[in-house]
Amino acid sequence: MTAHFRPAVYDLPRDGHTVFRWEHPPQQATVELERRQRKQSLAAAFRVFARLGFDMGGAGHITVRDPGRPDHFWVNPVGVYFGHVRVSDLLLVNPQGEVIEGEGALNLAAFAIHAALHEAHPEVVAAAHAHSLHGKAWSSLGRLLDPLTQDACAFYERHGLFDNFSGVVLEASEGARIAAALQGHKALILQNHGLLTVGETVEAAVWRFIAMDNAAQTQLLAEAAGTPRLIPHEVARHTARQVGSEFGGWFSFQPYRERIVREEADFLD
Numbered sequence: 001m002t003a004h005f006r007p008a009v010y011d012l013p014r015d016g017h018t019v020f021r022w023e024h025p026p027q028q029a030t031v032e033l034e035r036r037q038r039k040q041s042l043a044a045a046f047r048v049f050a051r052l053g054f055d056m057g058g059a060g061h062i063t064v065r066d067p068g069r070p071d072h073f074w075v076n077p078v079g080v081y082f083g084h085v086r087v088s089d090l091l092l093v094n095p096q097g098e099v100i101e102g103e104g105a106l107n108l109a110a111f112a113i114h115a116a117l118h119e120a121h122p123e124v125v126a127a128a129h130a131h132s133l134h135g136k137a138w139s140s141l142g143r144l145l146d147p148l149t150q151d152a153c154a155f156y157e158r159h160g161l162f163d164n165f166s167g168v169v170l171e172a173s174e175g176a177r178i179a180a181a182l183q184g185h186k187a188l189i190l191q192n193h194g195l196l197t198v199g200e201t202v203e204a205a206v207w208r209f210i211a212m213d214n215a216a217q218t219q220l221l222a223e224a225a226g227t228p229r230l231i232p233h234e235v236a237r238h239t240a241r242q243v244g245s246e247f248g249g250w251f252s253f254q255p256y257r258e259r260i261v262r263e264e265a266d267f268l269d
Contacts, residue, residue, distance in 0.1 A: 024246070025204065035066060038065075040087055041064070041201070041203055042063075043085050043090065044257050044267055045253075046076055046083070046267075047082065047083055048253075050082035050083030054209070055081065060129060061109070061130075062126065062127070062206065063075045065125045070122075074090045075093055076090065078104070078105045085267065086267050086269045088269055089104065097115065112171060112172055112175040113175045114175075115175060116178065116179040117198065120179035120180070124182075124198045125200050125201060125202075126199050126200075128209040129190075129197075130195075130209065131193075132209075134214075134220060135195035139195065142161065143189075144159060144161055145212070147231040148219055149218055149231075150243060153231060157237065158187065158240060159187040159189065160181050160182065161181075162188050162189070162191060165191050165193055178190070186198055187212055201246065201249070203249060203253035204249030207253040
C-alpha cells in the first residue's frame with residue numbers, strides 16, 4: 001500500500017488577514033517521518049493513560065498501524081508500566097503475531113483483538129483498549145451511552161455494544177467477532193469488560209477513549225442522582241457532527257501530549 005500524505009493546513013483570506021485552519025490531522029512528508037510521529041504519539045498516549053489511571057496490572061493496549069507496512073502494527077510490550085513506556089519499548093508485530101522489531105513480550109489479548117481490527121477495518125489506523133474504572137462499571141450494564149451532554153454526543157449513533165463476553169480474549173475468532181461488532185462505529189462497549197475506541201490517528205483513538213470513559217462516569221453519576229434529561233435526537237445528531245470528527249479527536253489530545261512533552265520527555269528515547 002502506498003502512503004498518501006495530505007496537507008495539514010490551508011489558507012483562507014478573510015478581511016485582509018490570513019486564517020490558518022486544519023483540514024485534516026497532519027501527516028508527515030515521508031513514510032519514515034510518519035512512522036516516527038506515530039510511534040512518538042503512541043508512547044505519549046501510554047504516559048497519558050497512566051496519569052489518568054487507565055492502567056491496571058498488565059491489562060490494556062493501544063496500537064497504531066505502520067505506515068510503510070500497513071498490515072503490521074506497533075503495540076506496547078506486556079508487563080511494562082504505561083507510565084514508563086518509551087518509543088524504544090514499542091513492538092512491531094506482523095499479521096502472524098511475530099515481533100519483527102523491538103524487545104519484550106507480546107500481549108496475546110492485544111494481538112487477538114487488534115490484529116482482527118486492523119485487518120477488517122483498513123480505515124482504522126489506531127485502536128485503544130484499557131480496563132478503566134468507569135468504562136468497566138458502565139459496560140456491566142450492557143447498554144449504550146445516552147446523549148446526556150455535549151461531550152457524550154460525540155458517541156451518538158457512533159458506538160456499539162459487544163454483548164458476547166466469554167472470558168479473556170485470546171482466540172482469533174473472538175477478535176474477529178469484536179471487529180465485526182465495530183462495523184460502522186468509532187467505539188465499542190465490551191460488555192462486562194470495558195471500552196474500545198478507534199481512529200485515523202493515535203490521538204483520535206486515545207481521545208475517544210478518554211472522552212468515552214468520562215461520558216460513562218457522567219451517566220453513572222447522573223443516573224445515581226435522578227433521571228437525566230436526554231438531548232433530543234436531531235440536536236444530538238447535529239452535535240455529534242460538531243464534536244465527533246477525526247480532527248476534533250486529534251486536536252483534543254494535543255494539550256495532553258504537550259504536558260507529556262514538557263514533563264516526561266524521556267518517552268521519546
